[in-house]
Amino acid sequence: MTATARTLAVLQLFEADRQVWTVDEIGRALGLSSSTAYRSVRELVKAGFLDPVSRAGYGLGPAFIRYERLVRQTDRLSLIASPVMAELLETVGRRGTIILCRRFRECVMCVHEVRGDPAHAETTYERGVAMPMFVGASSKAILAWLPDRLLKAAYLANEPAIRASGPVSWAEFKAQLREIKRTGFALTDSEVAKGRIGLAAPIFRNDQVIACMGLVVTSSVMSRATVQSHAPDLLKAVRAVSQQVAREALAIAR
Amino acid sequence: MTATARTLAVLQLFEADRQVWTVDEIGRALGLSSSTAYRSVRELVKAGFLDPVSRAGYGLGPAFIRYERLVRQTDRLSLIASPVMAELLETVGRRGTIILCRRFRECVMCVHEVRGDPAHAETTYERGVAMPMFVGASSKAILAWLPDRLLKAAYLANEPAIRASGPVSWAEFKAQLREIKRTGFALTDSEVAKGRIGLAAPIFRNDQVIACMGLVVTSSVMSRATVQSHAPDLLKAVRAVSQQVAREALAIAR
């Protein structure tokens, strides 16, 4: 492993359920000598990506706050999707949350959200949360349109988890995704969080799926059938975003 | 420069007014060969810190969204200050924004904000924005309590900028800060943005200034005198936060 990759790997240790690490723990987790672990941490602290928190503990640093703001201001996809999402939210009577997700590492992450009325807007799948590629409507809305080669690789790498979630074979798994592809959207019930229904559809750039838009609601607020009845609205929304993305790509190319 | 520092330096090129870089530009800016620039960029893309945006351009990546959420959930200072800030906001009739700032590199950065009523809450000094150490009440509220050694170093490194902003000598500069220290708060008018008044006071841990809390309002909404009349409320707030911070540090030490 290169020195650079190692230092970036340090950051990847920090997770929602493990947000403070000592230098020793980092060294042990990554198989580094104490000296090297300290060197990596020092660099990250200097750049603001790590921050000393307690006696010997380090947490994620303030640099992320700064960079996240830049991302928020820059990201073309979010900027394009934002008004479309707001409109879609109105269409569903503000009784849920509209999310925008994209691939991130081996997961699908929510990168933008537009929340409805507070009473219905609580969601576990909020901005910054990453889900495994096989869990939830948003993940499936991306998975179903992945090129076969990538899909097969992802399947093989996660076969046990996938079997546990339903499909018992590659054929069955593939058939499930083919059905999603046929209808144009993915609908799941209580997959990400109990009592929540998700409806999602893909966003393309040059015929490649780059993201998806989803609607998340509580099942007591909206029945599965009602959610599904909004599929045409969602499909219209994702088509609008895809078109705008294509238009912009064209403009940049000139 | 080490390979790791260089890779982190790539990220530091990305600024509000320059959010897309080509690999060649990065290489030129950092004095790297094309190969090396590509290697650095590739590592950063793999980790999600950079993201290809246009034909040959790269922008900040989705990893920052994820990490920012973790920081938001973790950061003890923000969690402690948040309710205090909300209370202070009510005290000033919600006619402005309460911000929490801390040092970041050679700047002071807003790491948390609680906004008042939309009509009065617009602010340029929002979460994630970094200001030079000499501009604005928040910066001064931290600067004034820095140890003399750090202060002198900061002064020497920024003498021209400081002179342009008022104080013509170290003595005068020092006197200005001494006055802030005496009253316990900093008050500035149209320093960060025209027509905006800032009031800020320091937060300590073990007698070291670690952050500050500030009130930002539009001068047409609240006169300078009115803002200043809220200084006791602010001082009460920062004292509460400092105490809570100390209590927690003690708890961790056991």
Next chain:
DNA sequence: GTGTTGTTGTCAGTATATGAGAATGAGTGT
């Protein structure tokens, strides 16, 4: 004072980062 813990410094050896340039690959224009 002594002991513990967290962090930085020193140093020799070698793993690995480096730059130059070739090779690949995806688009673009003709």
Next chain:
DNA sequence: ACACTCATTCTCATATACTGACAACAACAC
């Protein structure tokens, strides 16, 4: 279909700079 450009990855010989072990230092507890 063609050459052509531009972005990116690959190859390779060289020596830089990263590594681990250990010592030294600093802060704090008792």
